[in-house]
Amino acid sequence: MAWTPVAHSNSEYMDLSLDRDRGLARMRRSDRSITLGTAPLVIQRFVQDLERLIPSTTRRSFRLLVDSREAPRADPELESTLSGQMNPLMMQFACVAILIKTPIGILQMRRLLRGWGTPADVFSDEAEAIIWLLRNPIAAP
Numbered sequence: 001m002a003w004t005p006v007a008h009s010n011s012e013y014m015d016l017s018l019d020r021d022r023g024l025a026r027m028r029r030s031d032r033s034i035t036l037g038t039a040p041l042v043i044q045r046f047v048q049d050l051e052r053l054i055p056s057t058t059r060r061s062f063r064l065l066v067d068s069r070e071a072p073r074a075d076p077e078l079e080s081t082l083s084g085q086m087n088p089l090m091m092q093f094a095c096v097a098i099l100i101k102t103p104i105g106i107l108q109m110r111r112l113l114r115g116w117g118t119p120a121d122v123f124s125d126e127a128e129a130i131i132w133l134l135r136n137p138i139a140a141p
Helices: 039-053 056-061 076-090 103-113 126-135
Strands: 004-006 014-019 024-029 063-067 095-099 120-123
Touching: 014 039, 024 126, 039 076, 063 126, 095 126, 103 120, 120 126
Parallel strands: 024 063, 063 095, 095 120
Antiparallel strands: 004 014, 014 024
């Protein structure tokens, strides 16, 4: 795999890497907690960075892999804030595979993904998620 790390302002909370040859973007969450107080700034900075790195006009030419296996557990209010801002952003990609560590987390995430207009699924294995992503077509860049 030819993942190229991309510099951005939220690197303490997540790593962002691109594999342009295969049309893949990977967002890997760190184990650092995001608080309800810091969430708006973290999200705002990430949205700005993402627009610079993968403009919204070209996101359909990328498949997104979100690795949340190391993310700390969030309280319901924080989870609602984060998903309310991040979900619309993730739905701009051709498809989304989310990596979750626990079977209960996988079931919960699958429930939350119902109704998305973008193909999305949840996995515990990265190789399996990438195979699924690559089976989904992307828009021409």
